[in-house]
Amino acid sequence: DTKTGAPKPGDGAPKRSAFAPLDTFPHRHIGPSVSDTDAMLQKLDPPVASLDEFVKQVLPPDVLSSRNLHIAGPRADEEGYSESQLVARLRTIAGQNKVLRSYIGCGYAGTRVPEVIKRNVLEGPGWYTSYTPYQPEISQGRLESLLNFQTMVTDLTGLEMANASLLDEPTAAAEAMTLSINALPMSRQRRKNKVYFVSHLLHPQTIAVLAARADGFGVEIRVGDVLANNSQAVKDVGDDLVGVLVQYPDTEGGVDDFRALADTTHKLGGTLSVATDLLALTLLTPPGEFGADVAFGNAQRFGVPFGFGGPHAAFFATSEKHKRKIPGRVIGLSKDRLGNPAARLALQTREQHIRREKATSNICTAQALLANMSAFYAVYHGPEGLRRIAERTVTIARTLQKGLQDMGFQTGRRGTPEGTFEPVQFDTVIVKVASAQETLAVAVEQKGINLRLLDDTHVGITVDETVEQQDLEDILSVFQSFSDNKAPLDLEAIASSVGYAAQPTPAPFARSTPYLTHPVFNKYHSETELLRYIHHLQSKDLSLTHSMIPLGSCTMKLNATTEMLPITWPEFANIHPFVPPSQAAGYATMIAELETDLAEVTGFAAVSLQPNSGAQGEFTGLRVIRAFLSQQPDGAKRDICLIPVSAHGTNPASAAMAGMRVVPVKCDPGTGNLDVSDLEAKCAKHASELGAIMITYPSTFGVFEPAIRRACELVHAAGGQVYMDGANMNAQIGLCSPGEIGADVCHLNLHKTFCIPHGGGGPGVGPIGVKAHLAPFLPGHPLVATGGEKAIGPVSGAPWGSAGILPISWAYVKMMGARGLTEATKVTLLNANYLLSRLRPHYPIMYTNSKGRCAHEFILDTRHFKDSAGIEAIDIAKRLQDYGFHAPTMSWPVAGTLMIEPTESEGREELDRFVDALISIRKEIEAVEKGDMPREGNVLKMAPHSLRDLLQKGEWSRPYSRDQAAYPLPWLREKKFWPSVTRLDDAYGDTNLFCTCSPVASESEA
Amino acid sequence: DTKTGAPKPGDGAPKRSAFAPLDTFPHRHIGPSVSDTDAMLQKLDPPVASLDEFVKQVLPPDVLSSRNLHIAGPRADEEGYSESQLVARLRTIAGQNKVLRSYIGCGYAGTRVPEVIKRNVLEGPGWYTSYTPYQPEISQGRLESLLNFQTMVTDLTGLEMANASLLDEPTAAAEAMTLSINALPMSRQRRKNKVYFVSHLLHPQTIAVLAARADGFGVEIRVGDVLANNSQAVKDVGDDLVGVLVQYPDTEGGVDDFRALADTTHKLGGTLSVATDLLALTLLTPPGEFGADVAFGNAQRFGVPFGFGGPHAAFFATSEKHKRKIPGRVIGLSKDRLGNPAARLALQTREQHIRREKATSNICTAQALLANMSAFYAVYHGPEGLRRIAERTVTIARTLQKGLQDMGFQTGRRGTPEGTFEPVQFDTVIVKVASAQETLAVAVEQKGINLRLLDDTHVGITVDETVEQQDLEDILSVFQSFSDNKAPLDLEAIASSVGYAAQPTPAPFARSTPYLTHPVFNKYHSETELLRYIHHLQSKDLSLTHSMIPLGSCTMKLNATTEMLPITWPEFANIHPFVPPSQAAGYATMIAELETDLAEVTGFAAVSLQPNSGAQGEFTGLRVIRAFLSQQPDGAKRDICLIPVSAHGTNPASAAMAGMRVVPVKCDPGTGNLDVSDLEAKCAKHASELGAIMITYPSTFGVFEPAIRRACELVHAAGGQVYMDGANMNAQIGLCSPGEIGADVCHLNLHKTFCIPHGGGGPGVGPIGVKAHLAPFLPGHPLVATGGEKAIGPVSGAPWGSAGILPISWAYVKMMGARGLTEATKVTLLNANYLLSRLRPHYPIMYTNSKGRCAHEFILDTRHFKDSAGIEAIDIAKRLQDYGFHAPTMSWPVAGTLMIEPTESEGREELDRFVDALISIRKEIEAVEKGDMPREGNVLKMAPHSLRDLLQKGEWSRPYSRDQAAYPLPWLREKKFWPSVTRLDDAYGDTNLFCTCSPVASESEA
């Protein structure tokens, strides 16, 4: 028997011990109190007596699970850990991780996160709880910061256009490849043979991810020496060439001259992409100046900790020519209604709405929070500060090389002919040793140092800004133990003999162009100034610290402080992803428990945590399905993927990227449900080619469809696999599960259902759960053992993706326990139906089930106001800002509508405030309908109202008062959030794509 | 040779190692860059070529120190630790503290700080960097929270009036005593014999502090059994009685019926004060219901960590009758110009301005930040949650008692006749043992548990909300090792046999009145709701995260994140102040280093960190002086304290409290300097009675007085000691020092000069430094060895006062190093003189030295605008809010003026913004002077302008536009801070003193 309301001590829960802790978590996470839920059940239309009865009206009986969830916890009663118990357990787990010094490099470098940024951004709920800046008027803070990020990237890479982050460096490489495909003339895109030539000196994980991604596009990845014999290997590709990818500095630290290669590539009609390092570019000629078309890399060393692999922001830049092909989110500068400069997500329509199966990228959630940290890092240090860090790094690397040479080691950059070594140009030193394995072992044991194993006789050492003199001495002492030269080392003397002052970066590598010249990078260098800048930007952004963000399909629930604690603990933050497993035992414990619990919640046999977004999960799941099918008789040709028309745009995009052909399945226009007869027909028609169906449950319309089991059976019967999009998992936990319903794979968005904060547009984690038959195919990794026995190639650069934020979801599950999780689901459904019941008298609701109930979200149909009052969904969305709310999801999944998802974390008072706002807006619309207000220039069309708008000089000549604009409901006088600009001019922004910091002139305009 | 400008790498500083860290701190702490300081020197009037030359124009030559400061650091070059080096060192020091479980009680109990409060308040710069809410229009957030604190205290104590915190429980006891004195009729106040009767069951540190404080008031503290023989001992005091002080529950956990004692006390004309515990009062009859006139205690267990003794907020409540006698800051509800309710500091004029030697309290800085944490704790838990915590605590204590009884121990509350034991009523259990010392030792060694040593055969155990079942088992197992009964314990069974349900608190102790019924304590119980409430309040408050707070005499400099880190580390936060020293070795290291460095900076021989505010430092220093003098021939009668008329109000108040007679010394009205001939005359006149002079340096007028050495010599020659008020120490460090100048004692405000954030009105630390001859008298402590051999009694409850925040100052000193500290002083002087030079053409400056220079602050003379335009300092102060600035210190030290102190942390751009604002205001005044604007209702008189004011309905009929009101300068359009209310009505507030949360009706008013 399940209990009603939030689990609070002493209200009918199983008898608690007299000593049971009181700092239990579920009643902090779940908004409504027990008495609120009772009252809300009464307000439903029609009312219901109990939460359990209510649940039966929402879920179809054949879907409701019969078993009880089990989550291992501190006691047998399925209550979770209390907050303090959890912190105690976390400290134990953290203690199992060993934080040693890692010079492994390979795309990850040590960095000092400035404490002011850590505390105020990474640990600041104003930054981490905001959503992707879809509503620019209440997001100018992070939009400005992301513009800073883009400016930093364009300046340092020497290219004209950058995006606001990608998931990681290897997936950025994959995006470079797809951009290269898109850049080919159509005739060449259609060629059967397509070769993407990749330097063997890329990081191994980049090559592995790229190879796995190339598959679906029918592109061959050819790995080789791109420079040997005047790039003969590249020339040999001829017309099959899609592009060339090199790394600069490369994975072994080498810096090469790619000017001739750029010419060769371009002559062959290909695109030259360069994986690079932002810090190195403060000293080196940027890719944009030697002919690169694309440059990308990991911004991690700009102030984002290792986190055992992530999350970090990858950056991606390209030339003017390709600017409309750039993947991911791009921030652009536009104007608001008053003509003031204002930033926005440019080209936004590309996202969920269009492209679909024509898409070559499925990126959606990216790494906004980490991009912002890196941007602030650049703002804090400025060009001079960054250059000093880079120069010091070079000095240390060269001192290391010289010190090793003095001991008799061959060391530096491996040259040609084999066995020669060249001077170190940046941060990485290769050393020839008798036994690399033994060297590594001695380094760990004697000095607590991790080096990189390159092959049996070579080790790599990558240094960074955290290296101090003592560290350098320790590294050298490890090697000295293998050398006959035991003379004490005078590091200062070595440094001055190799110092950058005496031996600058040689031409053509020495950077001559300035960078980060915009004032923003040159004025916030004291902590006070940076602190104020961070808080000033923050003050422009609406986040969960202000009010509910009822974005349908986004599950903006509480990101509890206790969940957030561990991610900045050094034991979790400061672990390189490729350390020996013994150093990450805490992570292993936590990951194993999280996998177990997510498998339990989804009803699956196994879970992979590698994908770092929902869309990545989709792609991974489909590739797992294809790998499985390919081992079935005739399975290899099963490449049809059925996708309901209601699906999120990433579904068909992911299917296409996995090399599948998308076949749409209709939905019933009346109920929104899957058209079962159409599904039957499509299954029959494509029986021999049917690979999978992708289906979202509850549906993207927010309804538990009755025919879900039947749909699964039909697809299975036709030989296909069922992929469930788990974006809506928050409606299922503890009540039903994808596994029991009949799915074979499902991704979860830990950044929705499992409390990873959205961070203003990322990070995310999109693990997949699979049935046992698919488990062997879960993705592996080239450097760290993970995944199944028949693992597909990796989808992320790090073995467990964004491992650094997994403690958040782990903590959530463990504090909620099985009872709390189930309760949360019930309240989520209740909150949505409460809103629905209160709003139904005022707005048409699009779809409900036969009992008139929605699942965890529902769609407000606002399309008819266009006729009746000239009002569109966007006007309502913008007007909601004046009421202090973020708009619901707009025009998705149905154009012209609003989709509302409250989550369980919102309390009744907040729900009521939101309803009151929407009812008040309905009256404002009515005034237009009745002709009391004009169809143009009314309070809705002019929304949102910034202060600059309301306080402007001169006569006030609008049909409504300033007071009406600002304070349409009384509580706004006490608590009002002000949009910092008026409505953005989207058309202007799309035609005038301008994606770096605003020119100074426009800034100083009053 | 000292260098100019902020120490930045590579700009003329001593040659740095190639490997020297780049994350050095001074250039993050000091606002202006090197090129800025050069430019600013040029803008001085007259310009100066170098910083060193400039310094010579500011300080008199005979004051300038000849030696170089030395601060032990990582290297020999007097550069400090880099930020990361400091964190590494801190981790080492933290590791030397051992966090065991402490059941020592004695006024400190374990508590769970809700993580959402810890992160968003204690670690939130929006909360910790704000100042005392002197400017209510930009402080409504913390004012509301402090009103919550006061409401919580009045509700729980059952008294009508509470203040917004005191420094700690023992000093609150002292304030109860002085209130009791003040409550006597004048005839009895003047009596020679005055006895304050104190229960022997008070915490020992309370009695010790009280005794030390009673001295100066000529009151005898008589400690005894207040209840024995119908309170015969109290009755015996007769007309000498000042009052009675009891504790409830007492230090041994006993709960007594004080109703008859209240009658007895009142009949004798005395006041009954009760030290109490907020958590206990959720279950027990509140003191206000049994006749107490005053109730006070430590709010620490409401969500504030041990911190090795503090800071914690003491609370203090009294009855309606005594409401205008309440010490410390009191928040009152008043109205703003529009008639909207708004909170403010009530009775504010009592503070620095008046009372002086008539004061019986010198409290100024209190514990606002901690009071806010405790208030949020109550908001988060609500009355039900608090009661559950209290009930669980009682259950645990009773289970413990029963478990111990079952093992054969005599245990519970010690009763009469001796040897009997009564049932436990709250959280403390006394146990009779064979050897208390041995029991304690076994508890620590075997289980990591600290118990309290009461006497050779009794130990105390105080339990709290952090105790879990395992902890209880561990405690019992310690005792079981001394018992013959080895039977396993069934705790659940014991609990149910003693459970609170079965055995409620007996009459007359069971609380029957409700508490915390105001909605604020009943609606923010989910984390989301509390988070939003915290952020909503924060959004109303101007802090250092917004702009400079140029409060003269307050030194609002950067409170760097790295400095703030350690205070929430468990190794510093979770140590009870009375643990065995071996468990606090990290603290000992840090304290010793800080004492050494502060002694070095002040030029003294020894330092005491015990006083927890500047005013407490004054009191301590004077008592040290008196103790020293009393051992000199004829020294005991040296009770005259010379104090310049320009002194801060706490100076004469402290002198009076130390039992000294204050004799004012004149200042030269032309120069502001001390009138040396008057000083000579006073020294001569009072030669045989002269105890001390208190002198602030640089003077409170912001000038390095030329005659300071002469003044010291005169006083010394007359047999007196020199006390230096170190509030202005920020102008001295590294350039001169109190010790070299001739002072014998000096207090420092670590919350000014040494970066402890002001926290909205506390915490603070006011250590004193002393010359060698005074070192033996530094204050001691009854329970922990500290202080000199001839130590005076303690001034704080904890041996090192607010030890928990000492790491902040330690970190500051260690990161700045000697070079950085000295540089900061120079830039502080430069910043002030830069402002002065830019403002002098627009406003008269009150005092400068003969070279036209001020020290670190200066006074803007705004008095003549009263005549010329009807404008007063307050109008300028309020108008500055419209420009986004906190006002300078208003009407102190000179009525009708503004005193400006920028500190070194402000950069040139911010200084310029501030000057531009003041110049713009000067033009606004000029418009009135010229008659272009009316003398009433102009933009200054109407300032500040809230949004409600500007957006109000109806016609705008003021002589200035909305735009002028809001955006008088262009940058305000981009960055504007809005006062949340209009100008407060001080007169209304003072006549209608209302000091708890506003009644609900007024809240819901639109």
Ligand SMILES: Cc1ncc(COP(=O)(O)O)c(C=O)c1O
């Ligand atoms: C239904 C659905 N599927 C997939 C996704 C993609 O998830 P992500 O943004 O994590 O890539 C979303 C994101 O909103 C979604 O709503």
Ligand SMILES: Cc1ncc(COP(=O)(O)O)c(C=O)c1O
């Ligand atoms: C000159 C002077 N002395 C003493 C004090 C009292 O210090 P505290 O507030 O720490 O008690 C102050 C406070 O501003 C001050 O300015």
Ligand SMILES: O=C([O-])O
């Ligand atoms: O607290 C002060 O008076 O500065």
